[in-house]
Amino acid sequence: MSEVLNIQEIFASKVFTLGKMKERLPKNVYKDVKRVMDQGGELSLATADVVAKAMKDWAVENGATHYTHWFQPLTGITAEKHDSFVTHPDEEGKMILEFSGKELIKGEPDASSFPSGGLRATFEARGYTVWDITSPVFLKEDATGVILCIPTAFCSYKGEALDKKTPLLRSMEAVSEQALRIVRLFGNTEATKVVASVGPEQEYFLVDREKFLKRDDLIFAGRTLFGAPAPKGQELEDHYFGTIRERIGSYMKDLNVELWKLGVTAKTQHNEVAPAQHELAPIYETANIAVDHNQLVMETMKKVANRHGLNCLLHEKPFAGVNGSGKHNNWSLGTDNGVNLLDPGDTPNENVQFLLVLACIMKAVDTHADLLRQSASDVGNDHRLGANEAPPAIISMFLGEQLEDVVKQLVETGEADHSIQGGKLQTGVSSLPDLDKDATDRNRTSPFAFTGNKFEFRMVGSSDSIADPNTTLNTIVAEAFCEAADILEKADNFEMAVHDLIKKYMTEHRRIVFNGNGYSDEWVAEAERRGLPNIKSMVEASASLTTEKAIKLFERFGIFTRAELESREEILYETYSKTINIEALTMIEMAKKQILPAVMRYSKSLADTVLAVKQAGADAAVQMEELNAVSANLAAAKKALISLEDKVAKAADISTEKEKAFYFKDVVFVAMADLRAPVDTLETMVDRSVWPIPTYGELIFEV
Ligand code: ADP
Ligand code: MG
Numbered sequence: 094m095s096e097v098l099n100i101q102e103i104f105a106s107k108v109f110t111l112g113k114m115k116e117r118l119p120k121n122v123y124k125d126v127k128r129v130m131d132q133g134g135e136l137s138l139a140t141a142d143v144v145a146k147a148m149k150d151w152a153v154e155n156g157a158t159h160y161t162h163w164f165q166p167l168t169g170i171t172a173e174k175h176d177s178f179v180t181h182p183d184e185e186g187k188m189i190l191e192f193s194g195k196e197l198i199k200g201e202p203d204a205s206s207f208p209s210g211g212l213r214a215t216f217e218a219r220g221y222t223v224w225d226i227t228s229p230v231f232l233k234e235d236a237t238g239v240i241l242c243i244p245t246a247f248c249s250y251k252g253e254a255l256d257k258k259t260p261l262l263r264s265m266e267a268v269s270e271q272a273l274r275i276v277r278l279f280g281n282t283e284a285t286k287v288v289a290s291v292g293p294e295q296e297y298f299l300v301d302r303e304k305f306l307k308r309d310d311l312i313f314a315g316r317t318l319f320g321a322p323a324p325k326g327q328e329l330e331d332h333y334f335g336t337i338r339e340r341i342g343s344y345m346k347d348l349n350v351e352l353w354k355l356g357v358t359a360k361t362q363h364n365e366v367a368p369a370q371h372e373l374a375p376i377y378e379t380a381n382i383a384v385d386h387n388q389l390v391m392e393t394m395k396k397v398a399n400r401h402g403l404n405c406l407l408h409e410k411p412f413a414g415v416n417g418s419g420k421h422n423n424w425s426l427g428t429d430n431g432v433n434l435l436d437p438g439d440t441p442n443e444n445v446q447f448l449l450v451l452a453c454i455m456k457a458v459d460t461h462a463d464l465l466r467q468s469a470s471d472v473g474n475d476h477r478l479g480a481n482e483a484p485p486a487i488i489s490m491f492l493g494e495q496l497e498d499v500v501k502q503l504v505e506t507g508e509a510d511h512s513i514q515g516g517k518l519q520t521g522v523s524s525l526p527d528l529d530k531d532a533t534d535r536n537r538t539s540p541f542a543f544t545g546n547k548f549e550f551r552m553v554g555s556s557d558s559i560a561d562p563n564t565t566l567n568t569i570v571a572e573a574f575c576e577a578a579d580i581l582e583k584a585d586n587f588e589m590a591v592h593d594l595i596k597k598y599m600t601e602h603r604r605i606v607f608n609g610n611g612y613s614d615e616w617v618a619e620a621e622r623r624g625l626p627n628i629k630s631m632v633e634a635s636a637s638l639t640t641e642k643a644i645k646l647f648e649r650f651g652i653f654t655r656a657e658l659e660s661r662e663e664i665l666y667e668t669y670s671k672t673i674n675i676e677a678l679t680m681i682e683m684a685k686k687q688i689l690p691a692v693m694r695y696s697k698s699l700a701d702t703v704l705a706v707k708q709a710g711a712d713a714a715v716q717m718e719e720l721n722a723v724s725a726n727l728a729a730a731k732k733a734l735i736s737l738e739d740k741v742a743k744a745a746d747i748s749t750e751k752e753k754a755f756y757f758k759d760v761v762f763v764a765m766a767d768l769r770a771p772v773d774t775l776e777t778m779v780d781r782s783v784w785p786i787p788t789y790g791e792l793i794f795e796v
Pocket of ligand 2: 374
């Protein structure tokens with residue numbers, strides 16, 4: 094028997110939970126903390142001192158030597174700078190460990206080396222980290238020891254957001270405020286806030302670490318830049334939900350334990366569609382905590398992989414020809430008195446509040462499809478969205494049969510008098526029970542699908558922070574709620590007004606609803622007829638942040654200023670160019686120093702063979718043919734290599750970040766594909782023993 098895992102014991106053992114605070118803090122201090130958590134406001138410095146001391150004592154008891162303000166700069170990952178609890182020793186040379194309320198609440202890391210997209214050129218270089226009291230403090234343990242991590246927001250001297258958390262928190266407040274106005278209209282006087290909840294499903298690949306280390310492209314770019322397809326791909330559909338292999342199973346077990354300790358509710362695990370691809374989903378929680386936890390999930394996935402001799406690839410497209418990885422962002426809104434605004438109930442046609450919420454979301458998603466699309470773009474995701482893979486780059490909304498029918502009734506007749514019911518599922522086997530069927534089947538191809546009592550935004554990339562998509566979702570929905578509340582609060586006859594408004598919004602924005610196959614070419618044409626945007630790449634999507642429409646939206650709800658938006662757009666261009674530049678340089682390095690030399694050695698051995706065979710008086714036609722074919726592809730590869738080098742060099746002449754990003758997309762990225770093609774062909778021709786890097790077959794099947 095293996096050791097018995099006691100989840101109850103290990104769960105949140107590394108988290109300074111409310112329970113621990115209650116135990117360790119004086120009653121009035123605990124109450125204060127709880128009040129600020131629930132209602133906002135500030136802790137007095139004296140109170141913060143007490144909290145900090147309790148936190149430090151707990152951390153030190155658990156082996157911590159340092160603390161850090163853990164934050165999420167615009168690199169998309171997390172940042173930390175460790176400070177030890179060490180102070181001046183006292184007269185007798187004894188060390189007193191200290192951690193003050195001031196240190197807990199505010200930090201001042203040097204902000205100058207984080208991306209700021211020009212914000213710092215105009216403003217000061219100072220940056221502050223500020224404790225997000227609503228996200229629990231936790232202990233991180235690795236080779237550096239045990240570190241007390243304090244989730245923080247990161248802002249500039251003038252208060253501009255330099256991170257992903259600040260705008261997210263702002264958007265959560267905005268949507269709460271506006272959603273409250275909606276529920277008040279329906280007589281809910283008890284709710285004091287509306288909380289955005291998020292459950293992200295995280296996809297990832299695992300490869301053998303030794304093989305990983307033999308490939309510069311995986312090391313530097315996180316994805317393969319060369320690689321001919323293996324004889325087998327995902328066509329047998331035998332990996333999805335397949336039995337989990339031992340090595341992967343022991344990884345998953347370890348991963349779960351580490352996540353549980355950190356208070357992450359790791360819930361589901363399974364093999365995904367592509368060979369070597371897997372998924373983990375936690376249980377949903379408040380948006381900002383879900384964002385923090387998703388960062389921990391990604392980090393822990395990588396860390397635990399190393400322990401198992403594996404490497405975890407979070408890139409959106411590690412391998413050509415098999416599925417890439419995404420993150421399904423499940424999102425809903427609920428009041429603090431327990432009402433999920435996205436729960437339609439059994440008869441949605443009678444649920445007026447739900448219908449209004451739905452109409453507002455339809456309006457929000459249709460009006461700001463470009464922003465939603467943008468929020469899910471990152472460099473790696475360009476290989477999925479709008480490329481040959483799901484989901485499509487066009488935003489549409491799947492409602493399912495039942496809701497689509499209600500919308501149809503409302504739009505066409507002004508009344509919805511029934512809801513399609515699911516009925517019974519009959520298996521035709523007498524020993525199996527008949528089940529109640531859901532009123533709606535699933536649709537796997539929609540980028541934004543209603544799934545029962547939440548929306549599932551499926552466009553997000555696997556390596557990306559989920560902060561941006563949720564910031565955008567919260568904000569666009571806040572706007573729609575605000576506009577609806579402005580009208581309805583003034584209405585003389587609420588019943589009539591709400592009825593008319595639902596019909597109006599649903600009629601005007603019905604074009605965003607699409608229940609068919611989102612992967613089909615017909616849909617692309619149909620979406621164009623409907624006038625829905627089809628933004629094909631991250632670079633093209635970036636400008637949607639600074640349209641007048643977007644600036645008005647984000648400024649109105651205090652999420653971003655124009656300057657913040659402009660800086661973010663700038664950073665996106667920079668990030669794109671830098672990433673593609675790294676990929677191109679990696680290809681050049683691999684082609685020049687590994688692949689072409691290996692092929693040349695191989696062609697020499699072929700040439701030697703030709704000579705030897707001829708000398709022996711036999712027919713060397715086959716060997717000759719082989720040599721010619723290899724030489725032809727070698728020549729093509731060499732030509733493409735020179736062209737790529739030339740194009741990368743020319744990027745230095747481009748002055749604006751935007752132009753440069755387009756250049757990398759339209760010129761360098763294309764030249765990379767031109768180099769890959771002959772190299773992949775060569776891989777299929779040469780003797781396996783001379784190929785200098787592990788093949789696709791070895792990487793994705795021999796894990
Ligand atoms: P599937 O793969 O079938 O879509 P999973 O169980 O893998 O579903 O993931 C669904 C995710 O949605 C989980 O993280 C779950 O906690 C989350 N979820 C469920 N209900 C809600 C809700 N009301 N709001 C937000 N997320 C939710
Ligand atoms: Mg899932």
